[in-house]
Amino acid sequence: xxxxxxxxxxxxxxxxxxxxxxxxNHSFDxxxxxxxxxxxxxxxxxxxxxxxxxMVRARREFLDKGYYSxxxxxLCQTVKKYASDNSxxxxxxxxxxxxxxxxxxxxxxxxxxxxxxxxxxxxAAKRSKNISFAAASVFHIxxxxxxxxxxxxxxxxxxxxxxxxxxxxxxxxIMAIPSESHLWELKKAVYDTPYKNTVKPYxxxxxxxxxxxxxxxxxxxxxxxxxxxxxxxxxYYYRTGRKEQEKLSLMENLKTQCDFELLTYRKS
Numbered sequence: 001x002x003x004x005x006x007x008x009x010x011x012x013x014x015x016x017x018x019x020x021x022x023x024x025n026h027s028f029d030x031x032x033x034x035x036x037x038x039x040x041x042x043x044x045x046x047x048x049x050x051x052x053x054x055m056v057r058a059r060r061e062f063l064d065k066g067y068y069s070x071x072x073x074x075l076c077q078t079v080k081k082y083a084s085d086n087s088x089x090x091x092x093x094x095x096x097x098x099x100x101x102x103x104x105x106x107x108x109x110x111x112x113x114x115x116x117x118x119x120x121x122x123x124a125a126k127r128s129k130n131i132s133f134a135a136a137s138v139f140h141i142x143x144x145x146x147x148x149x150x151x152x153x154x155x156x157x158x159x160x161x162x163x164x165x166x167x168x169x170x171x172x173x174i175m176a177i178p179s180e181s182h183l184w185e186l187k188k189a190v191y192d193t194p195y196k197n198t199v200k201p202y203x204x205x206x207x208x209x210x211x212x213x214x215x216x217x218x219x220x221x222x223x224x225x226x227x228x229x230x231x232x233x234x235x236y237y238y239r240t241g242r243k244e245q246e247k248l249s250l251m252e253n254l255k256t257q258c259d260f261e262l263l264t265y266r267k268s
Contacts, residue, residue, distance in 0.1 A: 001110050003088060003147040004134055007038045012144065033125035035133040037118060038142040056096050056119045058229040063098040065226070067219045071176065071260050072099055074215050076106040078262060079150060082172040083107045087149040090114070090166060092138045093156025097124025097131070103152070104131055114141065141166055150174065164206045164267060173207060173265040179214060183234065185256035190231075190244045199261065207265040215260045220253075227251050 004013050006022035013020040013028070013036075020036045021027045030036045083089060087109040091100040094113030101124075104111050114136040115121050121135040136142050138153070141162045148166045154176040163173055180196045187194035202209045221227050231237055231248055240248075 001088075002132070003090075003112060003144045004036065004038065004132070005142050005144055007040050007136065007140060007142040031122055031125065033122050034129065035118075035121040035125035035135060037121075037135045038114075039116065039118065039135040039137060040140070052117075053119045055232050056117060056123055059233050060096040060098065060123060062226060062229040062233065063096075067221075067226075067230070068258065070217050071215050071258070071262070072102050074213060074262055075099060075152070075154070075174065075176065076102055078174055078213070078264060079103050079152070080106050082174075082264075083109050083150050085109060088112070088147055089150045089152065090141075090143060090148045091152045091154075092141065092163065093153055094124055094133065095120050095154075097127040097133070099152070099154055100124060100131055101128040104128060109149075112143070114138065114143075138162060160205055160207070167267045169267065171267045173267070175263040175265070177261050177263065179216070179259040179261045181216070181257050182259040183230070183256050184259075186227075186231065186254060187236070189251060189254065190236075190240070190247050202263060204265060206268055208268045210264040210266055212264075213262045215258075215262060217258050218255060219258055220255045222253055224249065224252050227254050 002015060006013055006026045008026045009024050011022040011024055013022050018030055019027050028036050028038055085108040089109050089111045091113040094100045094115050100113045111131045113124055113131055113133045116137050118135040121133045125133045138157055139159045143166045145165050146168050149168055149171055151163050151167055151173045178197050180199055182197055202212060
């Protein structure tokens with residue numbers, strides 16, 4: 001089964017071992033890992049942050065150690081509640097595929113993943129050979145309209161228009177966001193004036209809000225490598241000065257709260 005479409009003309013893609021081609025002969029390469037690059041240069045914007053090989057590898061190693069497993073377990077439980085074996089699921093902003101592969105192990109559905117990072121898409125495809133991955137932007141999703149029963153968006157940019165378009169009637173969107181106390185102890189250790197996260201109102205245009213579930217737990221990190229990996233997964237990484245980076249480089253132990261919200265919506 002395939003739901004990927006040509007990012008140039010919108011026609012369905014036919015896949016072979018080395019490429020994906022639409023009926024208008026627009027062709028896109030498939031990497032050895034299996035993902036297809038459907039990212040057009042005009043969709044990338046001026047800069048693409050957080051998706052170089054070093055940072056994707058750090059995120060993969062951190063997640064694979066199970067630090068965020070309570071969130072992953074709750075996500076899988078929620079997906080299982082709304083998805084059946086015949087469902088089509090899209091992970092929009094799948095990263096290196098940690099959560100995507102866990103969902104696949106939970107439900108026998110058809111699962112697809114996209115990420116703007118080619119490195120992340122490559123890592124995801126290497127992790128899970130039974131999931132179809134593509135490098136693509138969530139603001140220009142190369143997926144057939146009304147083709148998805150469930151859409152997952154975890155800490156990724158939000159594009160309501162595109163998410164609404166690809167979901168079937170009454171389709172489900174599951175979103176993970178950091179709650180107010182997420183990584184509070186880490187922020188106190190790094191910044192002179194830390195602040196709690198602001199959680200925006202849950203209401204979204206064209207989506208019916210179903211529920212929010214709070215997932216809060218503590219993690220203890222006993223190496224600077226894990227602390228650096230965690231910090232690099234956050235938006236703070238890109239706006240942290242030399243002084244704060246030096247503080248971070250000296251930390252060998254950290255106990256901090258992880259505080260998430262899992263939001264469930266229905267397409268309206």
